[in-house]
Amino acid sequence: MKKTGIIIAGAGPVGVIAALACAQRGYAVTLLEAEAGIDDSPRAATTHPSTLEMIARVGLIDQFIQEGLVARYFQFWDKPARTKIVEFDHEILVGETPYPFVVQTEQHKLARMGIERLRTFADVEVRFATRAVTVSQDADGAAVSAESPDGPQTFRGDYVIGADGGRSMIRKALGIDFEGFTWPEHFLVLTTLDDFQELLTGCCYRNYLADPDEWTNLFKVAGDDGKGRWRAVFPTRVEESDEQALGDDSTYSRLQKVFPLPRRYNVVHRNLYKVHQRVAATFRRGRVFLAGDSAHVNNSVGGLGLNGGIHDAMELVDTLHQVVTKQADDALLDRYTRRRRTLNIEFVQEQTILNKKRLEERDPKARQARFDELRAIAEDPAKHKEFLLRTSLIASVRKAQSMA
Numbered sequence: 339m340k341k342t343g344i345i346i347a348g349a350g351p352v353g354v355i356a357a358l359a360c361a362q363r364g365y366a367v368t369l370l371e372a373e374a375g376i377d378d379s380p381r382a383a384t385t386h387p388s389t390l391e392m393i394a395r396v397g398l399i400d401q402f403i404q405e406g407l408v409a410r411y412f413q414f415w416d417k418p419a420r421t422k423i424v425e426f427d428h429e430i431l432v433g434e435t436p437y438p439f440v441v442q443t444e445q446h447k448l449a450r451m452g453i454e455r456l457r458t459f460a461d462v463e464v465r466f467a468t469r470a471v472t473v474s475q476d477a478d479g480a481a482v483s484a485e486s487p488d489g490p491q492t493f494r495g496d497y498v499i500g501a502d503g504g505r506s507m508i509r510k511a512l513g514i515d516f517e518g519f520t521w522p523e524h525f526l527v528l529t530t531l532d533d534f535q536e537l538l539t540g541c542c543y544r545n546y547l548a549d550p551d552e553w554t555n556l557f558k559v560a561g562d563d564g565k566g567r568w569r570a571v572f573p574t575r576v577e578e579s580d581e582q583a584l585g586d587d588s589t590y591s592r593l594q595k596v597f598p599l600p601r602r603y604n605v606v607h608r609n610l611y612k613v614h615q616r617v618a619a620t621f622r623r624g625r626v627f628l629a630g631d632s633a634h635v636n637n638s639v640g641g642l643g644l645n646g647g648i649h650d651a652m653e654l655v656d657t658l659h660q661v662v663t664k665q666a667d668d669a670l671l672d673r674y675t676r677r678r679r680t681l682n683i684e685f686v687q688e689q690t691i692l693n694k695k696r697l698e699e700r701d702p703k704a705r706q707a708r709f710d711e712l713r714a715i716a717e718d719p720a721k722h723k724e725f726l727l728r729t730s731l732i733a734s735v736r737k738a739q740s741m742a
């Protein structure tokens with residue numbers, strides 16, 4: 339019998355996880371990546387319990403944990419006062435998930451380990467330096483045309499998944515609106531070898547520092563050498579040019595405001611990102627689907643974007659499988675948009691906008707009220723648990739089950 343064929347555009351972490359989930363169901367998979375290798379710029383690391391359960395389902399969890407850092411806690415700080423406001427403890431989720439912690443593993447490691455696993459399947463082809471340029475479909479299948487080192491090529495299958503990131507060619511080719519807005523500031527990400535756990539006494543691997551002038555997210559990752567490094571994320575000023583934001587004066591003075599050192603920080607990487615809150619009007623057009631950043635983008639406060647993308651990949655492949663195995667008819671495929679679009683708006687967009695507002699609140703009374711609210715949540719075990727069920731997207735997964 340002919341195998342179901344899936345063409346996936348984009349070998350970011352979402353495309354790779356989708357490919358792996360398809361391969362494990364016995365589909366023939368072609369994964370097309372525009373670049374010559376995996377993008378290893380510093381982006382996602384924070385992986386929440388619900389997503390760890392999915393990474394376990396595709397068989398990568400041991401390696402994923404081994405290559406990252408287990409973060410049981412996260413904290414909110416008052417940055418100008420250099421005072422800890424509150425600490426949340428994932429241990430309260432024992433009994434709700436086998437993974438009552440966050441794992442900080444850089445997203446390029448997930449893509450790399452997924453591709454290594456994909457190479458063990460006979461019917462999987464991973465093609466780097468192959469850029470999808472158009473998508474088409476008819477009653478029997480769908481096709482992606484691509485530019486490759488061997489010239490133009492067309493890949494045909496039963497379904498296409500556009501996991502080609504925020505600027506998705508697939509989304510644009512389908513004429514799907516990317517509804518939402520773009521923040522006026524950019525986010526600056528600095529990576530330093532200086533150890534904030536030695537400097538900012540009492541901080542943990544994930545820290546959110548509120549500051550009316552310039553908030554900071556501060557978190558630790560293992561790095562490719564496993565020796566550990568810290569990433570600090572800052573908003574830029576609207577009037578600041580990219581050159582100024584990335585320059586030495588900006589980077590060093592920003593880190594000095596987190597903790598003053600009598601010398602310059604050892605900054606090993608700097609990067610600047612545009613920040614959007616956008617969701618595609620639909621995640622499906624016929625036999626073509628969007629997943630991950632091609633379907634939705636958000637600010638990184640709370641570390642939810644990639645988590646949501648992996649949830650898309652797993653939901654999509656589960657839904658496709660019900661249709662492919664004739665447990666359901668094609669109409670079920672629309673449930674993918676109903677669930678994932680709605681849940682992204684409710685659990686990712688709303689939460690990341692709120693997270694950012696919490697950190698940048700300027701009004702002193704409102705700022706204090708936000709701190710008091712967080713303390714009240716942390717001090718009440720039921721509220722603490724409910725808060726973490728939401729931030730870890732466990733509540734989102736449970737809600738999906740109730741959505742027809």
Ligand SMILES: Cc1cc2nc3c(=O)[nH]c(=O)nc-3n(C[C@H](O)[C@H](O)[C@H](O)COP(=O)(O)OP(=O)(O)OC[C@H]3O[C@@H](n4cnc5c(N)ncnc54)[C@H](O)[C@@H]3O)c2cc1C
Nearest residue numbers: 348350352372381382383384470503630631641643644645
């Ligand atoms: C600073 C920062 C920190 C973040 N931190 C977190 C976090 O802690 N937790 C979290 O959950 N999320 C976080 N995110 C968001 C996360 O990085 C993204 O959600 C994630 O990269 C989405 O993965 P993806 O596979 O959908 O897209 P991408 O990672 O963008 O991958 C898309 C891939 O498609 C390829 N491609 C593009 N066009 C084509 C084409 N035409 N043909 C073939 N291939 C193509 C690209 O080269 C790329 O490899 C962060 C983002 C930023 C910027």
